[in-house]
Amino acid sequence: MKTLREITLAALAALLLAGCTVPVAESVPPTIGPLGLEQVPWEGGPEYWKQFAKADAAGWDEPEFFPIVAWYNGVSNQEEIDFDKELGINTYIGMPATFESSWLNDNDMYWIGGAINDTFNEKTPSWVGYILDDEVDGRFEPEAGRKHLSEISSEVPDGLFKYANYTYMVLENDLKASDSEQYVNDFTDVVSVDKYWYTIPHCSAEPYRDVSLVPIKQESCRSASSYGQTMDALRQRDTVDGKLQPLWQFVENMGGSDKESTFSEYITPNQLRGAVMNSVIHEARGIVYFNQALSGPCQGGNVFRMAQVHVGYCGEEQVDAARIVNNQIHQLASVLNTQSLAFELNPEVDTMLKVHDGYAYVFAMTAPEKSSGDSEMKLPEGISGTTVEVLFEDRKIPVNNGTFRDSFQHEYTYHVYKVKL
Structure with missing residues (x-):
């Protein structure tokens, strides 16, 4: 069975017309690429970032650049920056008020967020994007959520791209399709969804209930493939307005459960690498690591930093797995930043x-x-x-x-x- 990556934008538009309440814009005809194969629709790769002055100036439009983000981190010295760079991290979201922009500027690292102190201003080269908010769809009723995002969006400084992360609700059929589509399409230049398939209780629930836009079967729910199917579903939502934006994927570097009552296990090192790579196979243009362990025996607010400062830290193997797959991605960035070709080597x-x-x-x-x-x-x-x-x-x-x-x-x-x- 073909995935959404193997369907041309024209065919995808026709598919969406059958199930969406928001009309689909006129689609772009498929283009032919190398080997005489149709190219998989994309947002434009590195060229996409040229429309944002700060990202363009920072080199995000270079073929060798691939964003890998640490979600809520803390940096207080050069050694910590060096450790994160060795892990393949090049971007941060969430930092304490003591964080100085010079640590980013001097190390080719980047910031997505607001001006957290007076070291951040319109000339700060490392400040490339702005996060509107996190999981608005799960905290607001749709009309209030849209109003909230509109208000924040109007305050974003010029030259920055706009990013938001949503819950998996926007990829399910319980929420009204038009509400999900507006969340995904109306506010952002980059978008992601968090769903930690390996470590949340959903996959083990009895009876199992799945209302995903792209169905997730229980027997393969707790697998790397579910992360890729999340990207497929997000692309369906993103395609509705006839325009594409980069899709990023959240992956837990330890666990996604936030309560002791729902904790079962942490992601294994091999599962982590598989989740990241399956996301990339399904056209993820960036990886965001959920960098907290909020339940279980190995808790911490900054998994990456704990692996650096605590000898024998219980999550060090997961952190090392992130280092391995991140650096593989960076080695292949110039390949990943080319347009994919639609071809099925084997249906399995x-x-x-x-x-x-x-x-x-x-x-x-x-x-x-x-x-x-x-x-x-x-x-x-x-x-x-x-x-x-x-x-x-x-x-x-x-x-x-x-x-x-x-x-x-x-x-x-x-x-x-x-x-x-």
Whole structure:
């Protein structure tokens, strides 16, 4: 079954017309890219950031840049900045009032928020965006929520992009579709939704109830694929007005439960990496880490910092997993910042295909319907390479008659393949 990433904007508009209360704007015809394949609709990649003076000047429009955000952190010295950079973090949301903008300016790090003290002003190069609010859809009735966001939006300084995060309610059918669509489309230049599939009780509820815009089956609910399906649903909402914006994904670096009564377990290191990569496969343009552990035996308000300052910290393996996948993303940023091609290598494998600098890149995980096992993948016509390099794994796979085979040991297993055109 094709994912939303493999549906052209024209086809997606037709799909949405059947179920949405807000009319869909006239869609853009599909474009043909490398290998003669249709390109997956996107917001424009790095070029998107050129319309915002601060992000453009800061280099967000460079192909090598990919935003990875720490949600509520604390920095008080250069060592802490260095630690965060080693983790692959380049952007912050949420800082104490003592935080000085010079720590960002001197280290190519960035801030999304308000002016938290007098070191932040219109000339601060690291101040690129403004967060309107968090989870407004879960705290206000829709009309009041829209009024609240409009008021905040009108006060955003010139040159900054506007960002908001919502609850998963905007991707469910309990909330009126037009309300969800207005939340996603009417206020922001970047948008995200938080749903911590691995660590919240929803997936284990009996009876299980799912009202997701993109259905999540209980047997595959607590898996990396659910994070990707969240991106698909958010893209459905985002497409309704005929314009696209970058979609970011929230991933917990420990847990998403905020009450002891609902705590079951923390995300494992492999699950964390899988959740991030599945989000990227489903066209996430940024990753935001929920950087708090609010329940369970390993609680803390700043998971990343606790891993730095406490020897033997109980979340150090999760933090190291974040470092690994973040830096893989940064190494591949110039590839990720190209427009994807619509092609299905195998219906049981969830893939993203890109072409860059004379090579095809395939990012692959198992689809929700298949949790593990061997899979054969058929490459598109026009690829001449006889071997596929598996990046970050120090191995190669032969290509026979345009196909290659590989194994996915777990639902969170991912592979990145590189093959010469």
